[in-house]
Amino acid sequence: MQKHFQGFNGLLHLRGSFFPIVLPRVVIFGIFGSYVGWLFQREGSIDLTLLGLLTENVVCNLVLGLLLVFRTNTAYDRFWEGRKAWGDLVTNIRNLVRLLRTNLISLEGDAKAERDRILQSLSIFIVCTKLYLQKGELDALQSASQRKLGLDHLQVDPSTIVKLKAAQNPPLEILLWVSIYLQKTCEQGHLDSSQRSEMNALVNQLVEALTVCERIQATPMPSAYILCLKLLTLLYCLLLPFALVEKLGVWTGLVTAVISFVLLCVEAIGAEIEDPFGNDVNDLPLNEICQSIVNMVNDAIVTRPYKVQTAAQTVPNLQALPNAQTSPNAQAFPKASNDLPTRNLSSTDLPMTGLPMTDLSSTPDPSPQGRSTPKLTKPFIQSNSQSNSQSNSHSSPTYPIQPTIQPDLPAL
Template sequence: MSGVNLKWVNTTLRLKGSVVHAIYKNVLWCGFFGFFVSILHHLQLPVSQPILGSVIPSIVLGLLLVFRTNTAYERFWEGRKCWGSIVNNVRNLARQIWVSIDEISPDDKDNKIAALNLLVAFAVATKIHLRGETINDELEEFMPSSRYLKLKIMNNPPIEVAFWIGDYLQQQYYRNCINSYQLTGMQELLNNLVDNLGACERILKTPMPLAYAIHLKQLLVLYCLLLPFQIVNSLGWWTGLITALVGFTVFGIEAIGLEIENPFGYDANDLPLDLICKTMKRNIDDLISLTPSARSPENNASY
């Protein structure tokens, strides 16, 4: 039980991964302004205006913040589902390539290994593409240098990698290494990978409407500026602290929405894309270490 309590305390006091660094200036300004209003009240100036609480009802601001956070989390969760689908489709397509495609020449096994590496390359290229980065040497180990150099000049590298995989599958069909049903199944998995790429691009390129983001920020600032005038008569010198706490709450919720609405970056709250890609690489390496059982001649027949 003490271990659970210690973990709870550590999580509560943890700064890495929180939004404190993004909002602390706003919180301090709220506290200073509240303290300033309490000084004016102490000097018996008419700053106590409880009626200002009706200017921006708390329930209205709360609903706006909830909508903002839910919208951002939906984007985060959709991104996670897309990458989960990428992992599953890579595993299924790799398994089918490794088991179903016949090896009728000495180079066929090496070509299959190259195709499996291209599946990992698709995931890595998708990660780099979503982060808006240029192709780096992280991809170099998964393909020949000629293809790597070709990839560096492409506008959408994952699409080029998907083309290479699809071209390989088509070649195996022409060589009678797979039948039409197997080709259709593998192409469907490849299409799913491209669909997942498109879904991630949709998340990335569809930001929160600017007018909504601006209006929410304006309401947050206005609410925190009006709050000290509402509570100073009741709280006195505590006005600054309470205003800072309220600012910490509302600005923190808004900052969390900003933090998670683009889940493809490097922040602590973003998806662990590097780890996901490394996991896929380990899965492919494990698969390559396995030897499929010999296929019977009747399974090689075309339908």
């Protein structure tokens, strides 16, 4: 049973809830609805329902509903777009730190210290972006003020803070330092052109994500739209008791409070999440995101390169091995074709690709009954063109073959 009601525990939490925001207005509308109900019970001859015709109008209800939905959807689009922009910032910073750490792993001395300063500047970049969007002071980057930002282990040189204060756009100034460092290391030969282009592409994506955040922060909802929505909501909640008093009587104040609470909560959601870069509970968790980047950069700086130790592989000398360890098939094959064993082969031993050459020293019996099978002294293959030129004085070359078992040929 406790499992089914576990989702209702958050209803009693005031942190992040809109109840404290809309409660004063809900109480006012409830008291006003109760007064209308009391007035209707006391002065029964007065017809107050005429004032509630506006709330019963379909056009008025439809316009108010569309305005509330459009307000909420627009605010959530801004919130989600800001979250995607910060996701791009985190992804690109991680990739850039990884490439800087791996491509410049062989640096030593001052070059290594400069590389570590650039890596540390990327963690400063994400914190400066947060302060820039919240219109905060860069003095918060000092060690004494980092606790207020919820940050730990962020190393910032005082001269860096002075340079950032002089810049109009501190996050963009840090990205300019990174681009200059990539150009210098490429000119020094520590990076090739492909590596520099890959890391410059990541810097460009950081600039693009920063621009998206600036666009969201610098483009609020139009004031005319917000004022119109607030005015319509106020009129609807004030005229609602006059439409309910005839049927509800003394319960008009309670029902009015409930309906106004729903409308005001929907309107407050849009007002709360339209600026996702603030410090409120319902805004993006920028402090946690910044702390994750700071920890990742510190780990990348102190991480030692991992070296794989491989044992040297030696090739054994086959000539030094004893004869007993040699392969048993080594003696099964002759070294040259002249070393092939010579034996008398019958026509059954010859392949199908050629005809057997007979030894003319043995004269067979011309009669069919006395025809005998000639003997061969050297196996070889003779092609059709060679068999047609047997009458010439030139002898055809012979080629040794491995003795194989073939089907029987007809006896000549």
